[in-house]
Amino acid sequence: MKYLIVSDIHSNKEAFAAVLSFVRRKRWDKAVFLGDLVGYGANPNQTVDMLRGLKPLAAIRGNHDKVCSGFEGGELFNRIALQAAMWTRGRLTPQNLKFLRSLPKGPVLVDGRFAIAHGTPIDEDAYIFGELEALNVFRQTDFPICFFGHSHFPVIFALTPDAINTCLTEAPSFRFKLEEGVRYLINPGSVGQPRDGNPSASFALYDSTKRVVSIHRLAYPVSQAQRKILRAGLPRPLADRLAIGR
Ligand SMILES: [Fe+2]
Numbered sequence: 001m002k003y004l005i006v007s008d009i010h011s012n013k014e015a016f017a018a019v020l021s022f023v024r025r026k027r028w029d030k031a032v033f034l035g036d037l038v039g040y041g042a043n044p045n046q047t048v049d050m051l052r053g054l055k056p057l058a059a060i061r062g063n064h065d066k067v068c069s070g071f072e073g074g075e076l077f078n079r080i081a082l083q084a085a086m087w088t089r090g091r092l093t094p095q096n097l098k099f100l101r102s103l104p105k106g107p108v109l110v111d112g113r114f115a116i117a118h119g120t121p122i123d124e125d126a127y128i129f130g131e132l133e134a135l136n137v138f139r140q141t142d143f144p145i146c147f148f149g150h151s152h153f154p155v156i157f158a159l160t161p162d163a164i165n166t167c168l169t170e171a172p173s174f175r176f177k178l179e180e181g182v183r184y185l186i187n188p189g190s191v192g193q194p195r196d197g198n199p200s201a202s203f204a205l206y207d208s209t210k211r212v213v214s215i216h217r218l219a220y221p222v223s224q225a226q227r228k229i230l231r232a233g234l235p236r237p238l239a240d241r242l243a244i245g246r
Contacts, residue, residue, distance in 0.1 A: 001111065002027060005188045005204040007034035007118075007149030009051070010064065011041030011088065012192025012242075015201040016050050018220035019191055028205055031055070032110055034149035035062025035118035038100065039081065040193055040238050042228035044068065044088045047192075048096040058110045061103035062118045062150065063125050068092065069100035076125075080235045087234060107146065113208050114145035127151050131164050134185050138164070145184045147204070153196045154189030154204075154215050158182050171198055171217040178211040188215055192225075199245035 004023055009016050031054040038044040039062075051059065064081070067074035068088040077085060092100070107121035119126045120137050127150055128134050134157035137146075156167040160182050167176060169189070178184055189202025196202075200217035207214075226239035 001113075001208045002029050003057075003110070003206045003208065004028045004031045004054075005034065005147055005206055006031065006051075006191050007147075007188055007203075008036040008062065008152050008190035008192060009038075009047050010036055010190070010192035011038045011044040011047050012201075012225050013041070013043035013046045013050070014222070014225040015192045015218075015220045016047050018201055018218045019203050020050065020054075022216065022218055023205070026205065030057040032057055032116055032147070033059035034116050034147060034188070035060050035103070035106070035124075036064045036149065036190075037062070038068045038088050038092070039064030040084050040234075041225060042232045042234060044092055045096050048092070048099055052099060058108050058116060059103055060106040060108055060116055060118055061100070061124070065100045065103055069097050071101055080237055084234055084238060087232065107141075107143070109143075111208075114147060114206075115141075115143040117146060117148045119150040120148060121146055125150075128157070128185060128187070129153070131157065131166055134166075135159070135164050137185060138183055143183070145178065145186065147186050147188060147206075149187060149190070151187060151195070152190035152193055153187060154202050155187050156213070157185040159184075169215045171200065173217070174215045176213045176215070178213065186213055189217075193242065194245045197245050199243055
């Protein structure tokens with residue numbers, strides 16, 4: 001089975017469209033979404049429609065999906081994120097609000113093969129940035145493979161019986177073979193707001209038969225997404241950061 005794994009799309013239609021156009025030429029079977037479909041960008045309804053059009057096998061909520069759909073108030077959001085969330089809430093169609101509110105909390109087990117979580121499988125709103133957080137998650141769970149998002153940073157943590165290793169992915173296309181007897185926490189990166197210094201959209205394909213994860217980076221019309229953000233009256237830093245991938 002070949003899975004398309006996308007996370008942190010954040011209402012960025014241009015970035016998501018680039019991913020969908022790239023994977024049209026690839027073979028894949030099922031789409032999986034790790035949360036944060038909306039928030040920050042200027043096209044919330046379009047990105048929700050695009051994901052719904054993929055008929056994802058599994059999709060979970062992110063912290064922005066909760067606040068943008070009114071499920072949570074956003075008390076922990078910074079001023080800019082909250083402003084964007086309120087703007088988004090006012091523009092989502094009733095059907096798309098309903099869809100966002102219906103997204104389950106992670107972790108969710110997919111096909112009995114791997115788990116998906118937004119932040120971590122223990123706490124959907126917590127971050128995994130480095131090996132200490134990853135080790136803590138490995139110790140408190142027993143998933144052999146878990147895909148996660150939230151940090152907007154593509155990375156693979158591998159726990160062998162002797163050590164924990166970090167694998168930073170190499171742009172534009174990175175292949176990683178998963179070994180038996182090793183546990184993995186894998187972040188495919190963010191489609192709509194990468195924060196690893198590379199502005200290209202990031203996503204993964206996972207071939208469960210060959211046990212190969214490939215993480216891809218795609219250039220997309222960043223200036224178009226930025227123009228829409230500014231035209232919508234959303235905060236300027238949300239447009240600026242797209243160009244630098246921070
Ligand atoms: Fe996010």
